[in-house]
Amino acid sequence: MCKSPLHSFLVELPKCEHHLHLEGCLSPALLFQLAAKNNITLPSSDEDPAYQSPVTLAKRYQHFDNLEDFLQCYYRGMAVLITQNDFEMLAWEYFTTARRDGVRHAEVFFDPQSHTDRGIAFDTVVAGFNAARTRAEKELGITSCLIMCFLRHLPVSSAAETMQTAITGGYFDVSQDDKQRAITGLGLDSSEVGFRPELFVDQYREGEKRGLRRTAHGGEEGDPTYISGALDTLHVERIDHGIRLTEDPELLKRVVKENILLTVCPLSNMCLQAVKRIDQVPIRTFLEAGVKFSINSDDPAYFGGYIVNNYCAVQDAFNLSINEWRVIAENSIHGSWIQEARKSELLGLLDECMSKYSDRLVDQ
Numbered sequence: 001m002c003k004s005p006l007h008s009f010l011v012e013l014p015k016c017e018h019h020l021h022l023e024g025c026l027s028p029a030l031l032f033q034l035a036a037k038n039n040i041t042l043p044s045s046d047e048d049p050a051y052q053s054p055v056t057l058a059k060r061y062q063h064f065d066n067l068e069d070f071l072q073c074y075y076r077g078m079a080v081l082i083t084q085n086d087f088e089m090l091a092w093e094y095f096t097t098a099r100r101d102g103v104r105h106a107e108v109f110f111d112p113q114s115h116t117d118r119g120i121a122f123d124t125v126v127a128g129f130n131a132a133r134t135r136a137e138k139e140l141g142i143t144s145c146l147i148m149c150f151l152r153h154l155p156v157s158s159a160a161e162t163m164q165t166a167i168t169g170g171y172f173d174v175s176q177d178d179k180q181r182a183i184t185g186l187g188l189d190s191s192e193v194g195f196r197p198e199l200f201v202d203q204y205r206e207g208e209k210r211g212l213r214r215t216a217h218g219g220e221e222g223d224p225t226y227i228s229g230a231l232d233t234l235h236v237e238r239i240d241h242g243i244r245l246t247e248d249p250e251l252l253k254r255v256v257k258e259n260i261l262l263t264v265c266p267l268s269n270m271c272l273q274a275v276k277r278i279d280q281v282p283i284r285t286f287l288e289a290g291v292k293f294s295i296n297s298d299d300p301a302y303f304g305g306y307i308v309n310n311y312c313a314v315q316d317a318f319n320l321s322i323n324e325w326r327v328i329a330e331n332s333i334h335g336s337w338i339q340e341a342r343k344s345e346l347l348g349l350l351d352e353c354m355s356k357y358s359d360r361l362v363d364q
């Protein structure tokens, strides 16, 4: 709950989430539950005292030194995900929380290599996630799409193999009736510095040829050349994070001109020490320069909150007006990879929300 009188408005605002790692929704409670069910031995107290209980693990998540420190916890925790139902439970936990937070559409990442490397079949992962997506659309009214990420710290040959598995399995075949099996886009995540976007040009070219949507993490810890590299060589339509864009004014102008959406994750940036305080996330700079962005939760189980917590943190730090929030919400809808009819529906909901609250809240 934020201190702002805009709190209920922020909850009700129809939201699109574009930067959410499904594996980043693995709460300490679910991790312990799945470990017990699947007979997975967690690290002993000598190895890592954080794994004593869900409470000690939650405490460990309160401080990360940087992205690398977080990624170690993130990959280690995934060992408990084994069956299709585990992946479904994980995604369902996300969707139910997202609905509570007013999310209407979600474009979610997953990291297949972190599972196939442990001997879990690609289809087990996708089938589990897609079962939750189907249920979320039916029972919660949340539309969604799935974005397959390559782990940039692994050899490019592993990304190439993953791409081949998805192609052979027909997961990119947009003409198939079984739409829930489909993967809509490609993403690029994990350790950024030293793993340049250009390495993955072949996979992205192949994806582009097949009509896949494209995004990549960039400018989270890496300098602005990680952003320009992704635009130039991977032909991405969005940049995930992108906060270091402010260090290159010419590139910032290009991002505006080319209508690139940044998927900003304020609580993540603070937890991973990219910024010291939320007011150092360049929200105001982006709004003033006309850079389009959405606000997202990244890995909510690790970073102290889901999407509304991120909206509230931004509101507490920047005291935005309801019209500035309207711009953010509109840009999130327009930047979504959805059909025009769904966009119109969401814009209609936004209009309703604005008229309900503009009478109640005096615009600052």
Ligand SMILES: Nc1ncnc2[nH]cnc12
Residues within 6 Å of the ligand: 021, 024, 067, 074, 189, 190, 191, 217, 220, 268, 298, 299
């Ligand atoms: N914030 C982040 N940056 C890079 N890779 C990630 N994988 C999960 N969260 C990530």
Ligand SMILES: [Zn+2]
Residues within 6 Å of the ligand: 019, 021, 189, 217, 240, 298
């Ligand atoms: Zn991320």
